[in-house]
Amino acid sequence: MRVPARFLPLPAAVAASVLLTGCFSSTGSGDADADGKRIRVAMLQPPRSGLSPLSDDAFKLSRWSTAETLVKLDAEGNAQPALATEWTQSGKSWTFTLRDGVTFHDGTEFTAEAVVNSLTKAATASPKPRILDGVELTAKADGNKVTVTTATEDPLVPQRLSSPQLSILAAKAYKGRTVDPVGAGTGPFELTKVNGTSSAALDRYDDYWGEKAKAPGIDVKFVPDGTARAAALRSGEADIVEAIPVSQAAVLDQDLVTEVPMPRTNTLYLNTEKGAFKDVSLRAAAREAIDAESIVKGVYEGRADVAEGLLGPALPWATELRSPVKRADAGEPNGQAITIGTYTDRSEMPEIAAALQQQLQKAGFKVKLDVREYANIESDVLAGEFDAFVLSRATVLDSGDPAAYLYSDFASDGTFNLSQFADKEVDKALKKASDTKVGDARRKAIMEAEAAVLAADAAVPMLHERVIQGDADGVVGAAHDPRERELVTADTYVN
CATH class of the missing domain: 3.40.190.10 (Periplasmic binding protein-like II)
Structure with missing residues (x-):
């Protein structure tokens, strides 16, 4: 306790x-x-x-x-100029015009060749920065412009280039296999x-x-x-103090504490491939049994937001575009045995799992918990060894766009499909969201994909976390x- x-x-x-x-x-x-x-x-x-x-x-x-990037994101996740002032797309290629008058901290000039060097180092690194996971990218200099080309047409290239993992550093930073940023930024x-x-x-x-x-x-x-x-x-x-624990925030002078909704959702992933939750009615029963508000009050001391969907208040357009979802009726658990897994790396996870155990047992499930360090449990959860798994998950990843997260977690071939979920209609919705150009149409497609996932009860979003910072x-x-x-x-x- x-x-x-x-x-x-x-x-x-x-x-x-x-x-x-x-x-x-x-x-x-x-x-x-x-x-x-x-x-x-x-x-x-x-x-x-x-x-x-x-x-x-x-x-x-x-x-x-x-360290700075070619592009930065505004509050809505739209790409804005940074070290690049403008860009245009032609099929698989994007051409970025570079800002004049920039120097690196070692006094060398910021050039197209320096940009190509940094992007090439990232694209050929092993392992790659996660923003380039599954992306083949090349860069070519032409005067004060850099053309970035991907293997397939990618509407998210500017957003990808906003990732801090694609920061542009001076040539001196790259020494063999290491990258040393001291005195090399802009x-x-x-x-x-x-x-x-x-x-x-x-x-x-x-x-x-x-x-x-x-x-x-x-x-x-x-x-x-x-x-x-x-x-x-x-x-x-x-x-300035980052990441103040919830347990400490309450005893500080509240004038010094700022809370900001973050794009991170605490979710219960349900194994749809085997076990109790292969039955959609039992997934519905689990969803109805969960009292997220009591978890927010009890574990987070009110410093989190009850989830209405997978995407939370850090993406204000999500609430505006969200529509009611029709879900399956709840069945009777009748003592069905389930195992819920989670990890100790974040102190609140075991507490949440314990609260879920009580709530689901009250609804008629027989619940066992398996709690370990994340490094020791990830392979088992990816292999579908649990009936359910509690995870705190970033929902916009590095691009500032949630389509990649939704695809990774809920597509049939998703690389982080903890729910072992496969649904052709959901796959279509996820692909549409991934392929649609950035803007209102893409956001609408993303929310349609979220609705498709929620309708199947592949996962139960419980709460959205907040950044707690002290100034x-x-x-x-x-x-x-x-x-x-x-x-x-x-x-x-x-x-």
């Missing part, structure tokens, strides 16, 4: 604060006294791949505004120092092509312990990004 944070003994909070004392002393070259305050950031996960942009570490580079802050998995430092880049950063630099500390991160905000040791008094302009691509921008500073 989880002990609420407000009942934790005071020494635990004090100890967490002590862990951070002195850890935000400036390691950058900027003169903080003469040119404003450096921004102290406490982050959840340390680098896993030496801050290579070809890994998930790319999102750290993006959140520090040091953003308003230059990465100057990385201390393994403990800290990093960035200084303002005064030759930035856009608006000059308002802060002289950023000092980053990696703090995996959630209690310690919260304590850093409470004690004044950190200015100390005096912090101005910190980004609150549901996609977690931005955190400190050129406009962020500390009074």
